[in-house]
Amino acid sequence: MLSRPAAFAQIWKSWFSSHSFVGNKNIILMGPPGAGKTTVGRILSQKLDCPVIDIDDDVLEKTWNMSVSEKLQDVGNEQFLEEEGKALLKFSASGSVISLTGSNPMHTAGMQHMKKNGIVVYLDVPTAVIMSRLKSIKVDRIVGQSPGISLKDILQFRKQFYKRWYDIRVLYGGDVAPEVVAEKVLDAVKRYQNSELETFISTRSSRSGRSMEKDSHKYFSDVVTEGLAPDGGLFVPERGLPKFTAEEWQSLIEATYIERAQVILERCIHPADIPASKLSEIIGTAYGENFTCSKIAPVRHLAGNQFLLELFHGPTASFKDFALQMVPHIFAYCIPRSCNYLVLVATSGDTGSAVLDGFSRLHDTDKQRIAVMNFFPEDGVSPIQKSQMIGCQQENAWSVGVKSDFDFCQTAIKRIFTNSDYTGFLTVEYGTALAAANSINWSRLLPQIVYHASAYLDLVHQGIIPFGSPIDVCIPTGNFGNILAALYAKMMGIPIRKCICASNENNILTDFIRTGVYDLRGRKLIPTFSPAVDILKSSNLERYLHLIANEDGQLVMELYNQLENQGHFQLRKDLLEKLQQDLVAGWCSEEDCLAAIHSVYSTTGYILDTHTAVAKVVADRLQDRTCPIIISSTAHYSKFAPAILRALRIAEINQNPLSQLHLLSSYSPLPPVHWGLLETLKKKGNDDHQVCAADTSMLMSRIETLIQSHFM
Numbered sequence: 001m002l003s004r005p006a007a008f009a010q011i012w013k014s015w016f017s018s019h020s021f022v023g024n025k026n027i028i029l030m031g032p033p034g035a036g037k038t039t040v041g042r043i044l045s046q047k048l049d050c051p052v053i054d055i056d057d058d059v060l061e062k063t064w065n066m067s068v069s070e071k072l073q074d075v076g077n078e079q080f081l082e083e084e085g086k087a088l089l090k091f092s093a094s095g096s097v098i099s100l101t102g103s104n105p106m107h108t109a110g111m112q113h114m115k116k117n118g119i120v121v122y123l124d125v126p127t128a129v130i131m132s133r134l135k136s137i138k139v140d141r142i143v144g145q146s147p148g149i150s151l152k153d154i155l156q157f158r159k160q161f162y163k164r165w166y167d168i169r170v171l172y173g174g175d176v177a178p179e180v181v182a183e184k185v186l187d188a189v190k191r192y193q194n195s196e197l198e199t200f201i202s203t204r205s206s207r208s209g210r211s212m213e214k215d216s217h218k219y220f221s222d223v224v225t226e227g228l229a230p231d232g233g234l235f236v237p238e239r240g241l242p243k244f245t246a247e248e249w250q251s252l253i254e255a256t257y258i259e260r261a262q263v264i265l266e267r268c269i270h271p272a273d274i275p276a277s278k279l280s281e282i283i284g285t286a287y288g289e290n291f292t293c294s295k296i297a298p299v300r301h302l303a304g305n306q307f308l309l310e311l312f313h314g315p316t317a318s319f320k321d322f323a324l325q326m327v328p329h330i331f332a333y334c335i336p337r338s339c340n341y342l343v344l345v346a347t348s349g350d351t352g353s354a355v356l357d358g359f360s361r362l363h364d365t366d367k368q369r370i371a372v373m374n375f376f377p378e379d380g381v382s383p384i385q386k387s388q389m390i391g392c393q394q395e396n397a398w399s400v401g402v403k404s405d406f407d408f409c410q411t412a413i414k415r416i417f418t419n420s421d422y423t424g425f426l427t428v429e430y431g432t433a434l435a436a437a438n439s440i441n442w443s444r445l446l447p448q449i450v451y452h453a454s455a456y457l458d459l460v461h462q463g464i465i466p467f468g469s470p471i472d473v474c475i476p477t478g479n480f481g482n483i484l485a486a487l488y489a490k491m492m493g494i495p496i497r498k499c500i501c502a503s504n505e506n507n508i509l510t511d512f513i514r515t516g517v518y519d520l521r522g523r524k525l526i527p528t529f530s531p532a533v534d535i536l537k538s539s540n541l542e543r544y545l546h547l548i549a550n551e552d553g554q555l556v557m558e559l560y561n562q563l564e565n566q567g568h569f570q571l572r573k574d575l576l577e578k579l580q581q582d583l584v585a586g587w588c589s590e591e592d593c594l595a596a597i598h599s600v601y602s603t604t605g606y607i608l609d610t611h612t613a614v615a616k617v618v619a620d621r622l623q624d625r626t627c628p629i630i631i632s633s634t635a636h637y638s639k640f641a642p643a644i645l646r647a648l649r650i651a652e653i654n655q656n657p658l659s660q661l662h663l664l665s666s667y668s669p670l671p672p673v674h675w676g677l678l679e680t681l682k683k684k685g686n687d688d689h690q691v692c693a694a695d696t697s698m699l700m701s702r703i704e705t706l707i708q709s710h711f712m
Contacts, residue, residue: 024094024095024117025094025095025117025118025119026093026094026095026096026097026098026114026117026118026119027044027096027097027098027118027119027121027185027189028098028100028114028115028118028119028120028121029041029044029097029098029099029100029121029123029185030100030104030105030120030121030122030123030162030165030166031102031122031123031124031125031162032102032125032127032130032155032158032162033101033102033130033134033139033142034102034125034129034130034133034134034137034139035102035123035124035125035130036123036125036178036181037054037099037100037123038054038056038057038099039178040099040123040178040181040182040185041053041054041097041098041099043178043179043182044097044182044185044186045097047182047186048097050095050096050097051093051095051096051097052096052097052098052099053093053096053097053098053099054099055087055088055091055098055099055100055101055104056068056099056101059087059088059091060084060087060101063087063090064083064087068101071083072143077143080103080143081103081106081107081143082107084101084103084104084107084110084143085104085107085108085109085110086110087110088104088107088110088111088113088114089109089110089113091113091114092117093117094117098114098118100114102142102143102158103142103143103158105158105161105162105164105165106143106158106161111164111165115165119167119168119189119192120165120166120167120168121166121167121168121169121170121185121188121189122162122163122165122166122168122169122170123170123172123181123185124162124169124170124171124172124251124263125172125173125174125251126173126174126251126254126255127152127155127156127254128254129173129174129251130155131151131152131155132174133174134151142154163262163276163277163280164277166276167192167271167275167276168185168188168189168191168192168271168276169188169263169266169276170184170185170188171248171251171252171263172184172247172248172251173247173248173250173251175247176247191270192271195219195270195271195272195273196217197239198219198220198237198238198239198270199217199218199219199237199238199239200218200219200220200222200223200235200236200237200238200442201218201235201236201238201551201553202229202230202231202233202234202235202236202553203229203233203234203235203236203542203543203545203546203553203556204229204231204232204233204553204556204557204560205229205231205233205553206553206554206557218235219270219272219273220269220270220273220274220334220442220443221273221334223235223441223442223443224327224330224331224334224335224441224442224443225331225334225335225336225341225433225435226435227417227435227436227437227438227440227441228414228417228418228436228440230418231557232414232418232560233542233546233553233556233557233560234440234442234539234540234542234543234546235442236442236543236546236547240491241268241449241488241491241492242267242268242492243491243492243493244264244267244492244493245493246467246468246493248493249453249457249467249493249494250460250467252457253457253460253461253467254461255457257287257295257296257297257450257451257454258283258284258287258296260450260453260454260457261283261287261447261450261454262276262279262280262283264446264449264450264453264492265279265283265446265447265450266279268446268449269446273334274330274333274334278333282326282329282330282333283326285325285329285361286325286326286329286447287325290314290315290321290325290361291313291314291315291321292313292674292675292676293310293313296313296451296454297309297310297311297313297322297451297454297455298310298313298458299455299458299459299462299630302600302604302606302616302631303600303603303604304625305623305625305627305628305629306616306619306623306628306629306631307455307459307464307628307629307630307631308612308630308631308633309451309452309455309630309631309632309633310633310671311451311632311633311634311635312609312633312634312635312636312674314354314676315357315676316350316353316354316357316388316392316676316677316680317635317636317638317639317674317676317677318350318353318354318532318634318635318636318639319350319448319451319482319632319634319635320350320351320354320355321354321357321358322447322448322450322451323354323439323443323444323445323446323447323448324351324354324355324357324358324437324444325354325357325358325361326358326443326447327358327437327441327443327444327447328358328359328361328362328370328437329362330443331343331370331435331437331443332362332363332366332370335370335435337369339369339427339431339432339433340369340370340371340430340431340432340433340707340711341369341370341371341432341433341434341435342371342372342373342426342432342433342434342435342703342706342707342711343355343359343370343371343372343373343434343435343436343437344372344373344375344413344416344417344434344435344436344437344703345372345373345374345375345413345436345437345438346375346376346406346409346410346412346413346438347374347375347376347381347389347406347409347438348376348377348380348381348406348478348479348531348532348533348534348535349376349381349382349385349531349532349639350385350532350634350635350639351374351437351438351439352374352376352381352385352389352392352399353385353388353389353391353392353680355372355374355397355437356372356374356389356392356393356394356397356399357392359371359372359394359396359397359437360392360394360396360397362396367394367395367396368396369711370396371396371397371398371706371707371710371711372396372397372398372437373398373400373702373703373706374389374397374398374399374400375400375402375409375412375413375692375699376389376399376400376401376402376406376409377401377402377404377405377406377408377409378401378402378403378691379403379527380405380406380525380527380531380534381531382531382639382640382642382643383642383655383657384638384639384640384641384657384660384661384677384681385531385639386401387657387680387681388639388677388680388681389689390688390689391680391681391683392680393688393689396710398689398690398706399689399690400689400690400691400692400699400702401689401690401691401692402691402692402693402694402699403691403692403693403694404694405525405534406525406534406535407525407535407536407537408694410438410537410539411537412696412699413436413438413699414440415696416434416696416699416700416703417434417436419700422700426703426704426707430704430707430708430711430712431711432707432711434703438479438539439479439481439539439540440539440540444481445481445484445485445488445540448481448482448485449485449488449489449492452473452485452486452489452494452496453489453492453494455473455630456471456489456494456495456496456630459471459628459630464628465627465628468495469495469627470495470496470497470627471495471496471497471627471628471629471630472496472497472498472499472500472623472627472628472629472630473486473496473498473499473500473629473630473631473632474500474502474615474616474618474619474622474623474629474630474631474632475499475500475501475502475615475631475632475634476502476503476504476530476532476533476611476612476614476615476632476634477501477502477503477509477533477538478506478532478533478534478535478538479535479538479539479540480509480538480539480540480541480543480544481539481540482632482634483499483501483583484540484541484543484544486499487499487544487547487582490582497627498582498583498584499582499583499584500583500584500585500586500615500618500619500622500623500629501513501583501584501585501586502585502586502587502588502614502615502617502618502619503533503585503586503587503588503614503618504526504528504529504530504533504534504587504588504590504593504614505526505528505587505588505589505590506525506526506528506533506534506535506536507587508520508523508536508538509538509541509585510585510586510587512541512585513579513580513583513584513585514585515576516570516571516572516573516575516576516579517568517569517570517571518541518563518568518569518570519567519568520536520537520563520567520568521567521568523536528590528593528610529590529593529594529610529640529643530593530610530611530613530614530640532611532634532635533611533614542556542560544579545559545571545575548575548578548579549575559571584622585618586617586618586621586622587614587618588613588614588617588618592617593610593613593614593617593643593647594613594643594646594647595647596608596613596616596617597610597613597637597643597644597647597648598647598648598649600613600616601647601648601669604670605669605670606669606670606671607637607644607648607664607669607670607671608633608637609633609634609635609636609637609639609640609644610635610637610640610643610644611634611635612631612632612633612634612635613647615631615632615633615634616631619631636671636674636677637664637669638661638664638673638674638677638678639674639677641657641660641661641663641664642660644664645660645663645664648667650663657681658678658681658682661673661677661678661681690702
């Protein structure tokens with residue numbers, strides 16, 4: 001009988017013979033000097049019973065008849081890179097494990113040649129670890145180094161070349177055995193070759209139904225395009241989210257926000273859907289010049305053990321920008337070129353302007369085939385939010401005010417999506433498909449996971465806590481997407497103890513989390529100072545219930561059918577106990593919201609927006625002060641100027657939104673008034689938008705009219 005290690009090796013050899021080396025492809029190990037490429041390559045060679053080739057020892061030194069260090073000293077940096085590249089161009093192999101030099105990726109033609117017959121695996125090790133390793137083996141000079149340029153500078157400079165070429169990233173820190181790294185490489189290659197393992201299911205699909213529908217798998221690209229499942233449920237990954245080890249998270253402590261986003265999203269999106277190089281381009285576009293703070297999502301100390309996660313530095317001043325600067329580019333990449341798409345959005349305030357801004361930044365060719373239509377409650381958003389949504393309209397992006405509340409808008413869109421006769425008519429008659437950009441779309445949630453993980457890593461980086469110590473998070477919650485992303489970050493390995501759900505006077509979630517009863521009967525939506533959480537039907541709660549019910553789609557279907565038909569449902573006791581292990585909840589009155597804004601400003605000079613104030617009040621009541629708590633600051637106070645001016649007890653309030661912002665700015669507040677809002681409000685024509693009655697058939701008519709005007 002084979003031992004476990006021997007059996008493991010036998011399985012891998014069998015698997016690779018039938019899968020990985022199709023076409024005799026090579027596994028090409030790439031990374032900085034000191035990453036362990038040579039050692040890991042030899043271990044892989046033994047596991048797979050295939051040749052191993054070290055470019056330094058087996059190619060360069062044999063070609064040059066001298067050591068690499070001698071060659072570098074002989075010809076200098078620039079000529080060395082050219083000679084090294086020429087050697088690569090003459091090299092060929094198949095079915096092998098190849099360990100590149102640290103400088104090979106800097107030669108374009110050489111790497112293009114290598115990639116033709118190989119899968120490039122990037123061994124990504126933190127620069128500090130590499131520096132320590134090189135010092136221990138007494139390496140003080142590498143290719144590209146010259147007087148005035150440090151070893152660290154060269155290592156940082158080279159990262160751009162590594163990022164350009166890899167197909168797969170293997171992330172690890174300093175104390176990982178090469179045998180473990182080799183297994184990570186094998187796992188990563190297996191994932192790369194098996195996209196069919198990463199499928200999505202509906203929250204309402206039964207296990208028996210799924211087994212009968214194996215031919216109708218949904219992949220990431222499908223769920224981005226379709227948004228809502230055909231049965232009315234929401235898409236979730238069938239095998240759950242990826243788990244990061246503690247050492248993988250720790251290797252990201254020194255990383256930038258963009259670097260963290262790249263690593264996390266690569267593990268959540270299969271490269272068959274979006275290759276790493278394209279994903280890097282999308283992330284760079286989303287979080288490059290569009291955010292006013294270089295840290296993207298900075299964590300600021302507020303008082304005591306409370307910290308603010310500032311999520312308002314994007315172009316439209318709310319946390320929605322984190323997803324909606326990315327999602328339009330993801331959507332444009334994933335959709336087929338043979339069809340036009342109209343993206344439908346319902347908003348309670350912040351989503352609308354973020355969607356309109358995000359889709360308006362697409363390339364002109366994409367704007368011709370992708371348009372967006374935003375429905376918002378005409379009298380249920382702040383004056384500045386409305387002005388912002390109207391001001392963000394572009395040639396492919398429109399806003400429609402609806403004479404109702406957010407719940408009607410959201411429900412109407414769901415009904416439109418599940419009306420197969422109508423959607424089929426649009427496809428046949430106009431060649432146009434409908435898509436969703438609300439948080440019911442899975443791609444909306446992934447960027448939100450990133451900022452919750454990044455906030456924890458920032459606390460570690462700042463020395464507030466050691467890695468592994470728990471934190472609590474408190475999040476103003478309406479549609480349950482933001483807090484769900486925090487729960488997902490916890491599942492992926494971030495040490496979040498409790499997620500505190502903060503409601504305003506529309507406190508249906510507080511009641512549900514405390515009792516297990518979700519009851520819409522007799523409830524009417526109350527307009528508040530925090531309109532983004534003026535919601536009674538929390539769509540993303542369905543994803544969480546599916547999770548704690550062990551993916552029992554039949555149960556989720558029954559609960560939501562009961563909610564639709566009877567206006568309420570109740571969780572079983574065991575599920576409520578599970579829920580309460582993750583979540584606690586509280587709510588905040590309008591008076592307490594304004595009082596919190598005034599109190600924090602009086603003591604710190606910092607202005608909270610109304611939603612953050614709701615979370616601050618609830619955090620004060622529910623935190624036990626045994627660990628830090630991160631409060632999600634989900635919007636910039638500039639969006640809610642009338643309420644802020646009232647909270648600060650400023651008597652004279654001009655009704656003009658632009659005048660209100662100028663008045664706030666005169667107080668030299670912290671943080672400053674948001675530049676993007678000022679620019680948007682200065683635009684002319686900020687009253688020009690369509691208004692529609694609260695009638696689903698009327699919304700359908702507006703949709704058809706828009707399709708005719710834009711696509712025909």
